[in-house]
Amino acid sequence: xxxxxxxxxxxxxxxxxxxxxxxxxxxxxxxxxxxxxxxxxxxxxxxxxxxxxxxxxxxxxxxxxxxxxxxxxxxxxxxxxxxxxxxxxxxxxxxxxxxxxxxxxxxxxxxxxxxxxxxxxxxxxxxxxxxxxxxxxxxxxxxxxxxxx
DNA sequence: CTTCTTACA
DNA sequence: TGTAAGTA
Numbered sequence: 001x002x003x004x005x006x007x008x009x010x011x012x013x014x015x016x017x018x019x020x021x022x023x024x025x026x027x028x029x030x031x032x033x034x035x036x037x038x039x040x041x042x043x044x045x046x047x048x049x050x051x052x053x054x055x056x057x058x059x060x061x062x063x064x065x066x067x068x069x070x071x072x073x074x075x076x077x078x079x080x081x082x083x084x085x086x087x088x089x090x091x092x093x094x095x096x097x098x099x100x101x102x103x104x105x106x107x108x109x110x111x112x113x114x115x116x117x118x119x120x121x122x123x124x125x126x127x128x129x130x131x132x133x134x135x136x137x138x139x140x141x142x143x144x145x146x147x148x149x
Numbered sequence: 150c151t152t153c154t155t156a157c158a
Numbered sequence: 159t160g161t162a163a164g165t166a
Contacts, residue, residue, distance in 0.1 A: 019151080019152075020151085020152065020153095021151065021152075030159075030160080031152080032159060032160065032161085033159070035153085035154090036159080051152095051153060051154080051165095051166080052152090052153085052166090053151080053152050053153075054152080054153090
């Protein structure tokens with residue numbers, strides 16, 4: 001089973017950009033630190049040319065926030081960056097997995113049922129997953145032609 | 150007004 | 159890492 005590309009972003013997140021002042025306020029990191037991390041290669045900013053202002057996209061905004069959180073937890077900058085690398089790698093894998101796994105979403109008696117694709121090789125039924133009222137994960141195999149509600 | 154670099158504490 | 163200076 002492969003993703004049906006049903007869930008796409010309505011906006012181009014690569015055009016969601018911030019300059020150093022905004023990043024500083026959002027992430028609680030001083031501009032001085034950001035320039036230092038930049039110089040050290042721990043984060044990368046794009047610039048139209050040398051000496052123009054640094055621009056950060058959303059991914060790097062998140063990255064900076066993660067590094068900051070690890071610093072606050074007591075890690076050294078080097079360690080914080082390593083933890084952030086691992087975290088972002090994990091996030092990428094999770095997103096990739098979901099992109100190719102989630103087949104659709106269906107609302108049924110108060111629950112959001114996630115269609116996880118065909119359950120069997122013969123494609124006779126779907127595997128659905130959802131969270132019940134106690135936030136416990138529940139899986140259900142449902143014939144393709146059967147109505148869910 | 151914001152950001153940049155450089156330099157000093 | 160914070161801050162000051164002089165720019166762009």
